[in-house]
Each structure stands twice: as structure tokens, then as C-alpha cells.
Amino acid sequence: xxxxxxxxxxxxxxxxxxxxxxxxxxxxxxxxxxxxxxxxxxxxxxxxxxxxxxxxxxxxxxxxxxxxxxxxxxxxxxxxxxxxxxxxxxxxxxxxxxxxxxxxxxxxxx
Numbered sequence: 001x002x003x004x005x006x007x008x009x010x011x012x013x014x015x016x017x018x019x020x021x022x023x024x025x026x027x028x029x030x031x032x033x034x035x036x037x038x039x040x041x042x043x044x045x046x047x048x049x050x051x052x053x054x055x056x057x058x059x060x061x062x063x064x065x066x067x068x069x070x071x072x073x074x075x076x077x078x079x080x081x082x083x084x085x086x087x088x089x090x091x092x093x094x095x096x097x098x099x100x101x102x103x104x105x106x107x108x109x110x
Contacts, residue, residue, distance in 0.1 A: 003056040007064055011074050014047035015106035016099055019061060020071040021052050028052055031083035035071040038090035044103040075102045 022028030024036035051058035089095035
């Protein structure tokens, strides 16, 4: 499987997916830390991919997504955005609503 197929598979397989630097418990940049903390505060499980451990994904995902930076939040196959958008949505309650809905739909699929 090439990198692009791998990215597409990850996005398809995970209703809530955060591409970030590091992991939610050990983020490797401030933006990834803020984004993952907001995600964890929403109280639902989410998948993540550490782009520092996956240099091929780190290189290819910005081209695929047409979004140059990390973190990147994908919900139900749609790019939501990066840290600033995640934080804005978290602060106004939109993020929790979106995550709750995606998590509920994901449970229905199982």
C-alpha cells in the first residue's frame, strides 16, 4: 500500500482522527498539545497518527489535504482544520457536538 492509500485508509477507518506531532499523552509541539487537550476534554475516544514517526505521511498528507500544517483533525472523512480552528470550535462548544455526533455514528456502524 502506498502512502496516499494508507492515508485514505486511515481517514476511512476512523470517524475521529487527529494527525499530530507526538501522541496525545506526549505531544511534540505546542499546537499538537493544545489540539489534543481540546480533543481529550471532549471525552470521546479518537485515533491519532504521529507524523513524526511517519515521515511519509508527514510529507504526503499536506498535499492530499491541501492543508500545510499539523495538527489536522479529520471527522467522518472531512478535514475540519488545524489547531486554531480546533481551539475556536472547542471554546464555542462546536467541537464537542461534532465529536459526540461522530462517536455516536461510529458506534452505530459497529
